Amino acid sequence: MSRIAVIPRISLTWLLVAQVLVIIPHLTHLPLWIIGLWLGSAAWRIQIFRMRARYPNAWAKGALMLAAALGVFLSRGSLIGLDAGVVLLVAAFVLKLLEMRTRRDALVLIFLGFFVVVTAYLFDDSMLMAFYSLLPVTAMLAALIGLQQSSLATSGLSESMTPADIADLSRSAALAFRASFNGETPPRSELYWRALTLDRFDGRRWSQSDYAEFGPAAQWQKRGEILSYSIVMQPSAQRWLFALDVAETNLEQTRQMSDFRLQRRQPVDRSLIYQATSWPQAVRESQPAPGTLRRALQLPPQGEPRSRAWAEQLKRDYPQPEQLVQALLSHFNREPFAYTLRPPTLGENNIDDFLFETRSGFCAHYAGAMTYVLRAAGIPARVVAGYQGGEYNPAGNYVQVRQFDAHAWVEYWQEGQGWVSVDPTFQVAPELIEMGLEEALADEQSFLEDSPFSPLRYRNLSWLNELRLAWDNI
Known part of the structure; x- marks a missing residue:
């Protein structure tokens, strides 16, 4: 990424x-x-x-x-x-x-x-x-x-994901987009900006399947609260747009793809303004096509023996998918997992090493590992890549989302409910979701460590932070 x-x-x-x-x-x-x-x-x-x-x-x-x-x-x-x-x-x-x-x-x-x-x-x-x-x-x-x-997209999301990609993005303060809401801005913890849905895994890298590109639009039912907002997106050299789930837009030459992302016909090669409407409580694909669930269960034929064995044990202990998901989330919360941008090196069976040896990583590690275990337990699941949160600017009443807000989470399919989103990283580092990367890395002191002169590193100085926000609004 x-x-x-x-x-x-x-x-x-x-x-x-x-x-x-x-x-x-x-x-x-x-x-x-x-x-x-x-x-x-x-x-x-x-x-x-x-x-x-x-x-x-x-x-x-x-x-x-x-x-x-x-x-x-x-x-x-x-x-x-x-x-x-x-x-x-x-x-x-x-x-x-x-x-x-x-x-x-x-x-x-x-x-x-x-x-x-x-x-x-x-x-x-x-x-x-x-x-x-x-x-x-x-x-x-x-x-x-x-x-x-x-190569113009030197600090943005790409069509596939490895943990190293997210780590690189987390070191960049480049602006990805700004969002202005019609009405009250939702809490930071509710701002999960979808970009891509990654349903293919080759043992190292998660990527989107070709079906998501050419398949029909996904079926979903509008439910609950409606969010209306506008996005000012920076050039990305990519075709997808950013939006909260589940989104619609009247932007020309843009449609909702089969994995719920919004995508233009042409890459975004200049600043783009568009309006979007989202239904966060929408029911997503309560009756998906068989091929969709089959792709959400795909795993390499070999590898990760300990993770596969653990998934089988979880399946025996928790026969209901929702119970198994909650048990997996509780495991991340209860066991000594750590959030860090300096994780130890992983071996050939990288998910096994992460889950049972190092237990240190960031969102891509947690989302990838949870999706793998769910699939091994027979529960359709996939990784969602995008951004989470953003910094609220009271001077202009908008949220600014930067590359270090890049995030990955999980959605799994449950009969009667459709696709349900969960975030294993929240179980390990809730401060990341509620307050941002700087707070999550406070002990590690690695936030923008490669950019010592970035004003974002000195947001604790109120006068300097207010000056920065005012200038950004201008």
Whole structure:
């Protein structure tokens, strides 16, 4: 949720298109197995993006390289020379797709693609080829632009979450948005600003599924108090908006997605003002589609043996979902768990290590661990990522929400009630929810420790704080 490390969807799409366009001019002198190699690599890469496959390990990458070299030797009779060299280069261009993890890897792939485009002139230097080469070059430039645009969101939420991401955000005082209510402002403890619903887990990272992007709007019933408010949102380079549950807006080109978030058709690349109306007591999906619950029970096939065993024990002791949830919340409150931005390093079974060894972390640790245990116990659950609370500015009668207010909580599905929100972090650090991150970290003294000159660190000086709030209102 901080500096973007994963390859965004738009860049990956353009990279796949670019690879096709780069390879086409070489088809007249490439062996047919290169086509199969690209199809397999592209399919594998897409499954990696969808969190349904893992990156190839060192052994797999070594085997693929050896197989490619053997294919070149069998088809060209040598590993040197013009023909063999170009085939090896194209094979490397294709296989690089599989090990691409970071923006730097994507840049290497793009620059390698430019080089492959140039090698096509060794076989055809006609004017037609010159015009055609503009197509792959344009596609690679589009992928490059996609990478640059995604890196604009250097201190905001991204499409997936690990604990380290929330930790990075907690060190940033950058403004995310301001909210002005029509009427009395709700207490800070009730301000849970939803951005994303993360229902897919690969063992390390929580992310949103493709279904949330393309599925129909969720079904829900309006109940209870109505909250009306306006949001002034800072540029995020993302398409989702921030709102309290469950929200509607009349903003153009914006709709409510199947996971209850609000999303625009285009990214927010400049300040955006919109009105929203929320029903905090709404009943959310009392009868969801079977696929929704199935996705909310997904877990990796292996890993976290202690957490799985504990979930089975909880299920035997508390056969009713609500009882099990309350028992889990009580466990976080009763046992010596701690809230910190300096958690110990976790091992391969990171949830086991957190729950039974270190017991120290922040909201992403608690939300991720609780969701995992609930799923292992057969209760559909998912992580919600967004922001919590915000600082009230009496000078302008609005709430300002900053990146260090980033938060993650849990919602689970219960028959007859639909999705119910719970916050395990509140059981460990209620001061975080009621007063903010600064109070929660008072003993640790790690609030904005990387920004010693930030006026937010000196809110205890009333005159300076009033001056800061007045200037912000201006």
